[in-house]
Amino acid sequence: MLEWRRRREPSKAMLYLSPLIAIALTMLTGTIVFTAMGYDGLTAVYDFFLLPLLEPQRWPDLGVKAAPLVMIALGLAIGFRANVWNIGAEGQYVMGAIAGTGVALATYDMTGWWILPAMALAGVLGGMAWAAIPALLRTKLQVSEILTSLMLTYVAIQALYYLVRGPWKDPDGFNFPQTRMFTPDQTLPAMTEGSLVHLGIPLALVIAVIAWLVMEKTTAGFAVKVVGLAPAAARHGGFSAERTTWLTLLTGGGLAGLAGLFEAAGPFGQLTPQFPVGYGFTAIIVAFLGRLHPLGIVFGGIVLAATYVGGEVAQTTVKLPQAATGMFQALLLFFLLATNVLITYRIGLKARPA
Amino acid sequence: MTASPRDRTDAPPRLALSHISKSFPGVKANEDISLSVRPGEIHALLGENGAGKSTLVKIIYGVQQADAGTIAWNGDIVSIPSPKAARRLGIGMVFQHFSLFDAMTVIENIALGLDEAVDRDELKARVAKVLESYSLPLDPEREVHTLSVGERQRIEIVRCLLQKPKLLIMDEPTSVLTPQEVERLFETLRQIASEGCSILYISHKLHEIKALCDTATILRGGKVVAACDPKVETTRRMAELMIGADLKQIEGAHGGKVGSSRLTASSLSMPGEPPFGTNLKEVSFEARAGEILGIAGVAGNGQAELLTALSGERLAASPAMIQLDGKPVGCAGAGQRRAAGLACVPEERNGHAAVPDFSLAENAVLTARYRLPLAPQGFIRLGAVRRFAQAVIGRFDVRTTGPAAPARALSGGNLQKFIMGREIGQEPGVLVVSQPTWGVDAGAAAAIRQALVDLAARGSAVVVISQDLDELLELADRLCVINEGRLSAPRAVADLKIEEIGLMMGGIHGAGQAAEVAAHA
Numbered sequence: 001m002l003e004w005r006r007r008r009e010p011s012k013a014m015l016y017l018s019p020l021i022a023i024a025l026t027m028l029t030g031t032i033v034f035t036a037m038g039y040d041g042l043t044a045v046y047d048f049f050l051l052p053l054l055e056p057q058r059w060p061d062l063g064v065k066a067a068p069l070v071m072i073a074l075g076l077a078i079g080f081r082a083n084v085w086n087i088g089a090e091g092q093y094v095m096g097a098i099a100g101t102g103v104a105l106a107t108y109d110m111t112g113w114w115i116l117p118a119m120a121l122a123g124v125l126g127g128m129a130w131a132a133i134p135a136l137l138r139t140k141l142q143v144s145e146i147l148t149s150l151m152l153t154y155v156a157i158q159a160l161y162y163l164v165r166g167p168w169k170d171p172d173g174f175n176f177p178q179t180r181m182f183t184p185d186q187t188l189p190a191m192t193e194g195s196l197v198h199l200g201i202p203l204a205l206v207i208a209v210i211a212w213l214v215m216e217k218t219t220a221g222f223a224v225k226v227v228g229l230a231p232a233a234a235r236h237g238g239f240s241a242e243r244t245t246w247l248t249l250l251t252g253g254g255l256a257g258l259a260g261l262f263e264a265a266g267p268f269g270q271l272t273p274q275f276p277v278g279y280g281f282t283a284i285i286v287a288f289l290g291r292l293h294p295l296g297i298v299f300g301g302i303v304l305a306a307t308y309v310g311g312e313v314a315q316t317t318v319k320l321p322q323a324a325t326g327m328f329q330a331l332l333l334f335f336l337l338a339t340n341v342l343i344t345y346r347i348g349l350k351a352r353p354a
Numbered sequence: 355m356t357a358s359p360r361d362r363t364d365a366p367p368r369l370a371l372s373h374i375s376k377s378f379p380g381v382k383a384n385e386d387i388s389l390s391v392r393p394g395e396i397h398a399l400l401g402e403n404g405a406g407k408s409t410l411v412k413i414i415y416g417v418q419q420a421d422a423g424t425i426a427w428n429g430d431i432v433s434i435p436s437p438k439a440a441r442r443l444g445i446g447m448v449f450q451h452f453s454l455f456d457a458m459t460v461i462e463n464i465a466l467g468l469d470e471a472v473d474r475d476e477l478k479a480r481v482a483k484v485l486e487s488y489s490l491p492l493d494p495e496r497e498v499h500t501l502s503v504g505e506r507q508r509i510e511i512v513r514c515l516l517q518k519p520k521l522l523i524m525d526e527p528t529s530v531l532t533p534q535e536v537e538r539l540f541e542t543l544r545q546i547a548s549e550g551c552s553i554l555y556i557s558h559k560l561h562e563i564k565a566l567c568d569t570a571t572i573l574r575g576g577k578v579v580a581a582c583d584p585k586v587e588t589t590r591r592m593a594e595l596m597i598g599a600d601l602k603q604i605e606g607a608h609g610g611k612v613g614s615s616r617l618t619a620s621s622l623s624m625p626g627e628p629p630f631g632t633n634l635k636e637v638s639f640e641a642r643a644g645e646i647l648g649i650a651g652v653a654g655n656g657q658a659e660l661l662t663a664l665s666g667e668r669l670a671a672s673p674a675m676i677q678l679d680g681k682p683v684g685c686a687g688a689g690q691r692r693a694a695g696l697a698c699v700p701e702e703r704n705g706h707a708a709v710p711d712f713s714l715a716e717n718a719v720l721t722a723r724y725r726l727p728l729a730p731q732g733f734i735r736l737g738a739v740r741r742f743a744q745a746v747i748g749r750f751d752v753r754t755t756g757p758a759a760p761a762r763a764l765s766g767g768n769l770q771k772f773i774m775g776r777e778i779g780q781e782p783g784v785l786v787v788s789q790p791t792w793g794v795d796a797g798a799a800a801a802i803r804q805a806l807v808d809l810a811a812r813g814s815a816v817v818v819i820s821q822d823l824d825e826l827l828e829l830a831d832r833l834c835v836i837n838e839g840r841l842s843a844p845r846a847v848a849d850l851k852i853e854e855i856g857l858m859m860g861g862i863h864g865a866g867q868a869a870e871v872a873a874h875a
Binding site: 008230240 | 379662665666667687688689690692698700702705706707708709710711712716719720721723724729732733734763
């Protein structure tokens with residue numbers, strides 16, 4: 001018989017291997033489940049995970065979808081390290097887009113280089129403002145930020161629905177629920193002529209490197225880690241848990257807001273009811289797949305972006321429903337959390353009782 | 355008053371261990387241990403932390419299984435696969451750390467600890483009988499959080515006695531008791547032994563073993579190094595057997611040059627943290643340059659609260675309540691106080707004084723960055739951090755692989771040496787330390803105490819909060835006692851008797867205890 005044995009030391013190798021094991025188990029389970037349902041399971045899994053990575057013509061799309069995931073996950077991971085569980089990045093992402101779009105609509109008949117930076121700033125502030133509510137409730141009233149941030153997501157989405165159907169509806173839009181298209185000065189420039197690739201992609205990488213430096217080399221990053229690992233030691237060392245809660249929630253909200261604005265001013269070019277696609281929730285999986293490490297998150301972002309790209313491919317090739325994307329992402333999170341046990345335990349053969 | 359256990363030498367030993375060995379990955383906890391305990395004998399198991407005492411009693415109590423060797427019970431070879439099996443044989447154990455539910459009553463806690471379900475009224479009657487026959491003062495209907503540590507220990511003892519044990523294992527039972535409570539416990543134990551129950555008494559306090567035990571087995575490094583009669587052997591000789599080296603005397607304690615006040619508390623009051631924290635009430639003291647001020651007291655009387663109030667982890671109501679070198683700092687945070695020269699070491703090492711998952715180098719950053727240039731402008735300088743950690747490791751003889759070793763990989767004593775070194779290495783003007791040598795072996799404890807004495811000699815004020823009276827008497831120039839959040843006036847150690855301190859410590863678990871002491875005087 002097999003049994004779990006506690007390791008004397010947490011395994012370093014498993015720390016990095018377990019996400020890969022989780023990916024492998026997700027692919028295996030996916031194959032079995034979809035085959036049992038009468039689809040071509042093997043092709044489905046290939047299309048989901050490998051095709052987007054192997055075909056160079058899909059890389060721009062991959063990058064466009066990875067950028068917001070990475071940006072949001074970087075902010076979330078910093079919070080998670082401090083035991084601050086911001087589950088509502090989706091709402092902060094939507095609020096960032098709304099705030100940025102507010103600037104865009106107000107500057108609709110203006111031109112100038114400053115408009116896009118002003119929108120980006122508004123996006124960051126919008127996301128921060130939405131994250132400030134859970135921060136305030138947690139620090140002043142000890143309300144769990146898990147609940148408040150999650151619930152505020154739905155408030156943000158309803159606000160979006162209201163705006164695009166009411167005050168912000170495009171006057172020339174044949175009554176469709178959407179805002180005006182952004183002007184060229186309000187749209188992210190493409191990195192190369194005619195491609196999808198926008199400024200957000202390199203920026204996500206730059207933010208990842210900055211996040212890594214902050215976490216490893218500064219007392220601010222040190223504070224985040226101490227508060228998360230040993231709150232009493234943090235107090236003893238003069239670090240304030242309250243301040244850390246504020247800083248991590250504002251960072252997470254700000255980055256989610258920026259990602260939202262980039263999505264609005266990039267691929268969408270306007271706000272529509274279809275704007276929230278769940279990047280804020282998927283980014284939670286990205287953060288854990290990347291072991292909450294900024295550079296790991298870049299890897300995790302690419303893997304999860306592949307499931308979005310692959311999901312679209314598999315809809316046409318194997319006729320999988322769109323919901324399959326969500327199922328694969330859920331499977332991945334499930335196995336990711338399950339394989340964590342391998343870090344502290346190993347599987348051994350049970351000795352026969354004497 | 356004790357029936358001499360030596361009358362019974364012809365009977366087979368109650369417990370006989372032969373050639374017991376037990377290894378854990380990387381360490382031989384017990385190696386070829388043999389010992390025997392006669393009926394009615396009080397047998398001391400003596401050894402430093404890490405000598406293998408805990409592993410050995412866990413094997414006897416069925417918590418762990420020996421790799422080799424046999425256990426004989428009343429002459430028959432037995433296997434003890436679980437604590438339940440041990441209790442069925444008649445082995446009871448009182449652990450160092452009690453497993454009691456604070457919010458439940460004494461009788462409820464006793465009922466929870468029994469193997470079989472017992473009718474409440476019947477249990478009450480049986481408990482009452484045990485309490486009466488050993489004249490143990492304990493109210494079965496009181497909630498546990500209202501009880502003193504000594505009373506809590508009595509619950510555990512009653513729990514064992516209800517099972518009519520033939521062998522009672524006591525693991526470091528006096529570490530949290532006042533001298534009077536210790537005397538009280540010894541009388542109970544002598545009575546239990548006189549009725550034929552053997553007692554295995556684990557301790558490293560030699561004078562207690564001399565006062566109580568008939569025989570002693572001394573362990574070092576997992577092996578038996580000696581067996582002796584503690585009533586005959588000198589404490590010094592037993593200590594040297596225990597640590598395997600000559601004992602060092604602390605040099606330069608007492609009577610250094612005392613200067614002006616460096617740390618002053620004036621009428622410091624602070625509510626305890628709910629639900630069971632102790633309120634600090636009008637605590638006033640003065641720690642002067644060049645002296646060590648000792649604060650004695652039984653655990654849970656406000657020591658933890660006093661330390662966090664002084665360190666700045668919790669802020670006082672007004673700045674003037676705490677003054678550092680004459681400046682009011684009562685409302686300054688922990689960082690500001692450290693920068694101004696006030697260093698603190700809390701009792702709990704893991705998760706309070708140090709982060710177990712951090713390396714030693716990172717743990718150095720935790721508190722030393724205020725006084726040393728380890729992270730100027732918020733950027734951590736890894737080179738400087740590593741050099742400082744390495745210096746601490748060298749100066750305090752911390753046994754570790756280096757500054758990159760995670761704190762949790764160190765033994766308690768070694769981590770304590772590192773933490774003390776980290777604070778002393780910053781040359782603080784004032785050092786407040788709680789339980790500086792708790793769980794630390796005698797050699798390391800002597801080194802830590804010497805470092806405290808030396809720090810005071812260099813002109814710092816040192817405040818030592820400890821439950822170990824011997825330690826305080828050895829180190830402190832003046833002594834106060836903390837009791838239910840109140841601090842007594844300081845007394846010069848030179849003209850203080852240990853009984854007086856005991857009375858000050860017992861003080862208020864109230865009138866009840868004073869009466870109890872009087873009754874036994």
